[in-house]
Amino acid sequence: MKRLKQKYRYSYVLLKQLVKTDFKLRYQGSVLGYVWSLLRPFLLFITLYFVFTVFLRVGKGVPHYPVYLLVGIVIWNYFVEVTAGSVAAIVSKGDLIRKINFPKYIIIFAGSASALINLLLNAIVIAVFMYFNHIGLHLNDLLIIPLIFELFIMSMALAFLLSSLYVKFRDVGYIWEVVLQAAFYATPILYPVSVISSTHLRIAKVLMLNPMAQIIQDIRYFLVTPSAITLYNLFDNYYVWFIPIGLVIIFFVISALYFRKRSRYFAEEA
Amino acid sequence: MEEEVAIKVDNVSKSFILPHEKVDSVKGIFTSMLKAKKWKTKENQHAIKNISFEIKKGEFFGIVGRNGSGKSTLLKIIAGIYQPTKGKVKVSGKLVPFIELGVGFNPELTGRENVYLNGAMLGFSHKEIESMYNDIVEFAELEKFMDQKLKNYSSGMQVRLAFSMATRAKADILLIDEVLAVGDADFQRKCFNYFKELKKNKKTVVFVSHDMDAIREYCDKAILIDDSMLKFKGTPEEISERYIILFNPKESTNKSQSNERWGSGEAKIKNIKIDTGKNIKVFIEISVKKNIDNPIVGIQVIDGAGVHICGTNNIILKQKIHEFNKNKTIKLEWSIPNIFNTGRYSIDLAITHQDGISQIDWWHDAGSFEVVNKASTPHLVAPEILINFFED
Numbered sequence: 001m002k003r004l005k006q007k008y009r010y011s012y013v014l015l016k017q018l019v020k021t022d023f024k025l026r027y028q029g030s031v032l033g034y035v036w037s038l039l040r041p042f043l044l045f046i047t048l049y050f051v052f053t054v055f056l057r058v059g060k061g062v063p064h065y066p067v068y069l070l071v072g073i074v075i076w077n078y079f080v081e082v083t084a085g086s087v088a089a090i091v092s093k094g095d096l097i098r099k100i101n102f103p104k105y106i107i108i109f110a111g112s113a114s115a116l117i118n119l120l121l122n123a124i125v126i127a128v129f130m131y132f133n134h135i136g137l138h139l140n141d142l143l144i145i146p147l148i149f150e151l152f153i154m155s156m157a158l159a160f161l162l163s164s165l166y167v168k169f170r171d172v173g174y175i176w177e178v179v180l181q182a183a184f185y186a187t188p189i190l191y192p193v194s195v196i197s198s199t200h201l202r203i204a205k206v207l208m209l210n211p212m213a214q215i216i217q218d219i220r221y222f223l224v225t226p227s228a229i230t231l232y233n234l235f236d237n238y239y240v241w242f243i244p245i246g247l248v249i250i251f252f253v254i255s256a257l258y259f260r261k262r263s264r265y266f267a268e269e270a
Numbered sequence: 271m272e273e274e275v276a277i278k279v280d281n282v283s284k285s286f287i288l289p290h291e292k293v294d295s296v297k298g299i300f301t302s303m304l305k306a307k308k309w310k311t312k313e314n315q316h317a318i319k320n321i322s323f324e325i326k327k328g329e330f331f332g333i334v335g336r337n338g339s340g341k342s343t344l345l346k347i348i349a350g351i352y353q354p355t356k357g358k359v360k361v362s363g364k365l366v367p368f369i370e371l372g373v374g375f376n377p378e379l380t381g382r383e384n385v386y387l388n389g390a391m392l393g394f395s396h397k398e399i400e401s402m403y404n405d406i407v408e409f410a411e412l413e414k415f416m417d418q419k420l421k422n423y424s425s426g427m428q429v430r431l432a433f434s435m436a437t438r439a440k441a442d443i444l445l446i447d448e449v450l451a452v453g454d455a456d457f458q459r460k461c462f463n464y465f466k467e468l469k470k471n472k473k474t475v476v477f478v479s480h481d482m483d484a485i486r487e488y489c490d491k492a493i494l495i496d497d498s499m500l501k502f503k504g505t506p507e508e509i510s511e512r513y514i515i516l517f518n519p520k521e522s523t524n525k526s527q528s529n530e531r532w533g534s535g536e537a538k539i540k541n542i543k544i545d546t547g548k549n550i551k552v553f554i555e556i557s558v559k560k561n562i563d564n565p566i567v568g569i570q571v572i573d574g575a576g577v578h579i580c581g582t583n584n585i586i587l588k589q590k591i592h593e594f595n596k597n598k599t600i601k602l603e604w605s606i607p608n609i610f611n612t613g614r615y616s617i618d619l620a621i622t623h624q625d626g627i628s629q630i631d632w633w634h635d636a637g638s639f640e641v642v643n644k645a646s647t648p649h650l651v652a653p654e655i656l657i658n659f660f661e662d
Contacts, residue, residue, distance in 0.1 A: 009393075009395075010393045013390050013393060013394065013395050013396075014390045014391065014393075016390070016396070017386060017387050017389075017390030017391075017396075018390075020386075021376065021379065021383070021387055024379065024383065025376070025378055025379070028378060096373065096374055097351070098346075098351065099351070099368060099369060099370045099373045100349075100351070100367050100368040100369075100373045100374070100391055101349050101350040101351045101367040101368075102367060102391070264353045265353065267346070267351045267352055268286060268352060
């Protein structure tokens with residue numbers, strides 16, 4: 001245990017400092033500073049509220065639809081922040097990598113950690129809106145913790161893969177931008193799952209096996225409304241959850257191994 | 271065990287792959303695949319080839335070489351930043367992971383914040399830095415500036431802060447890449463004191479430089495790297511001599527002549543020969559095209575930094591030349607006592623009319639010579655100064 005602590009002490013010290021620096025730099029020069037972390041989801045909510053409950057009325061059947069939307073978008077934003085932010089993470093730290101030998105995964109880990117802190121700040125705003133929408137807090141809500149963990153791992157897996165691929169192929173940046181666009185619409189964020197499942201059940205089933213869809217729907221289920229359609233509703237089988245979770249684990253292992261293998265050469269290629 | 275090995279570099283090679291067309295886009299892969307062969311014509315550029323040496327614990331070890339000789343690549347391999355293509359590096363003891371000062375400094379952060387950030391890079395926790403913060407600031411002499419952003423620091427201030435941080439690094443083996451190249455005399459003295467302290471504490475130091483004075487000053491042993499290969503191992507004195515000999519073959523005195531010359535061309539300097547030894551002898555021939563009354567010939571010596579060290583002409587020396595006769599060749603020799611420090615010096619030669627202003631032939635950088643002294647001083651010149659003790 002002590003040796004383990006010794007080994008990871010440097011990583012831990014460095015990680016903490018990198019996350020701190022990231023936060024310091026993020027809102028530097030802005031008058032409101034950290035307040036923006038709270039203000040952004042708040043303003044987003046206002047917009048969503050007007051667009052989707054006053055004008056478009058897409059989610060008529062879903063209770064607390066604005067909050068339901070906000071949860072989906074906040075989670076998606078976390079995913080985008082981690083993955084899109086990671087693409088150039090290694091390359092932009094090239095100067096550092098060429099001058100000091102340190103575990104490179106810390107760069108990715110720090111990116112994920114600071115996005116996670118941002119996610120927690122957003123969660124405060126969500127909690128406030130839940131209160132005003134009379135959505136009670138239950139013990140069940142705690143079940144979102146393993147789901148957030150799954151999200152953390154999933155996003156980091158992509159971050160590992162993208163950042164190390166980008167060192168060799170700068171196209172990755174553009175490709176990922178397009179993929180994110182497509183994935184945004186392929187994931188039930190703006191629309192309720194019922195829009196698809198009521199007419200194309202098969203397509204809905206496939207879409208829901210995407211870990212991001214599974215995570216978002218599960219969190220909505222626990223946090224906002226039990227009427228959120230989850231995997232169970234579509235498959236009638238608890239074992240089906242193993243598919244997205246298994247995908248995340250396998251993908252994480254492969255990405256991390258690839259990153260580790262490539263990281264030996266970041267100094268000369270980045 | 272006094273003679274323990276701190277670093278063992280065992281037959282290490284490093285090559286960088288240089289594709290003829292750098293393929294760094296996906297489209298690039300496809301188009302290169304279509305052009306089948308192009309994809310394979312990668313060129314291996316050897317940065318270092320089959321280098322082996324050992325550094326003992328407590329040794330101050332110099333790595334010497336020209337720019338691009340591979341010395342910094344070698345240092346990066348020792349630091350673990352680059353992976354060797356072939357061979358192994360074995361390090362026993364804690365090695366600092368950085369090879370440059372102020373790694374990770376961010377210009378947008380304040381001096382204080384940078385201390386914590388750089389401290390983390392060196393492996394210090396927030397608490398540990400807190401306890402030594404005042405010492406760091408005091409050593410860097412930056413008490414008043416710590417809450418300013420680093421981008422507002424002068425480069426000298428940045429280096430001072432970085433150096434102050436580096437001296438805190440807890441490690442048995444330190445890697446230093448050309449620190450002395452920056453900073454003023456005061457800062458260099460601090461470096462010097464720090465190095466002395468390292469030596470006293472029996473730290474192992476790997477020091478990369480092309481400053482022979484520094485190598486001779488601090489190192490116990492050194493290696494010379496040229497053209498990616500280890501050319502010589504030995505004492506700092508031997509290495510610095512080799513270094514100068516290797517890069518400046520003795521006979522090529524006219525090698526670095528410039529074309530920067532001007533004048534009326536009524537007479538021209540040619541066939542310059544420079545001998546070094548106890549006296550620097552500059553032998554020149556002047557071919558005269560027109561009769562010139564009372565010409566003046568002059569010489570000056572300029573060091574590598576562009577400082578005019580010395581010079582004279584025949585008027586100063588009170589040796590009047592009455593006439594240069596048409597179509598004659600005049601031969602003359604300057605002899606300057608060799609009071610020079612180790613280094614490279616260039617020579618300006620000149621012929622002017624008797625007014626000293628209208629130039630006939632003025633040749634900037636007409637030739638150059640090298641001086642290798644075993645005992646070098648940090649002063650402009652190094653004449654032989656004797657010391658005598660008298661006993662009562």
